[in-house]
Amino acid sequence: MGNQVEKLTHLSYKEVPTADPTGVDRDDGPRIGVSYIFSNDDEDMEPQPPPQGPNGGGVGLPDGGDGPSLPRPQPYDPRLHEVECSVFYRDECIYQKSFSPGSAALSTYTPENLLNKCRPGDLVEFVSQAQYPHWAVYVGNFQVVHLHRLEVSNSFLTDASQGRRGRVVNDLYRYKPLSPSAVVRNALAHVGAKERELSWRNSESFAAWCRYGKREFKIGGELRIGKQPYRLQIQLSAQRSHTLEFQSLEDLIMEKRRNDQIGRTAVLQELATHLHPEPDEGDSDAARTTPPPGRPPAPGREEEDREAVVH
DSSP: OHHHHHHHHTSOGGGSOOSOTTSOOOOOSOOBSSOOOOOOOGGGGSOOOOOBOTTSOBTTSOTTOSSOOOOOOOOOOHHHHSOOEEEEETTEEEEEEOOSTTSOOOOOBOHHHHHTTOOTTOEEEEEOTTSOOEEEEEEETTEEEEEOSSBEEEEEHHHHHTTOEEEEOTTSBOSOOOOHHHHHHHHHHTTTOBGGGOOOSSHHHHHHHHHHOOGGGSTTOSOOOSSOOEEEEEEOSSSOEEEEEESOHHHHHHHHHHHHHHOHHHHHHHIIIIIOOOOOTTSOSEEEEOSOTTSOOOTTOSOTTOOOOBO
């Protein structure tokens, strides 16, 4: 096994296959460079929204009645709650969320209105303040396939939304998509998979794998060798940004989703408090660091040239 590892470490990244040409990734062997870690889907840790009455009041209480009621949630505004960011693999931009003119639309819709915009093979994202975004694959007939609570399920879109607003997000990742039929086939083939049968850490990674077929979205889908090739560029203002570096797309997605969950204001406050970006004179305004203190580093990020660990 040692000889096999030595041989693999001398492969260039382009020599490592990322997907089966048919769109069905058959990588069932051991993954190199990362431990098998079967942690709960990060969405399991999020607080669930309280049930709402037809006019925004709590369920079980008459709307506008004399009993105590929960405060009505504020309207969701992506520009206020979401973080503008870009993801780079070396010098190639592979993901971008931007509110600038001409960028992909990030407007959200009620689940009922969203159904009118979905086509089989589309990626759907449900969003709400202080919650992890939830991704799903629309497979037609008002249904989606999604990873939720450690199981891949086939649900009606309105049920999967859990009352959250949603949008089609086909244009966030810039990879070349598979055909709509292949995307639907990838999703449906894994319905019923749960716990240790899963190869994805969260709903976004599962849905993106279904659409693009790239093993980088899987748990341990990449060799964690050498320098960090991925960069998460967080937009602080129109002129300033801050960059975090990662060895794998899997680690980067976890950090990006954490930022989505805590919200734009908290992210900016955290960066201002812990990171203090101070670009050198004459350089661009982008600062580059590892994650802030107090947050555990992603596996394999302690040393740039750390050797791969085989499990």
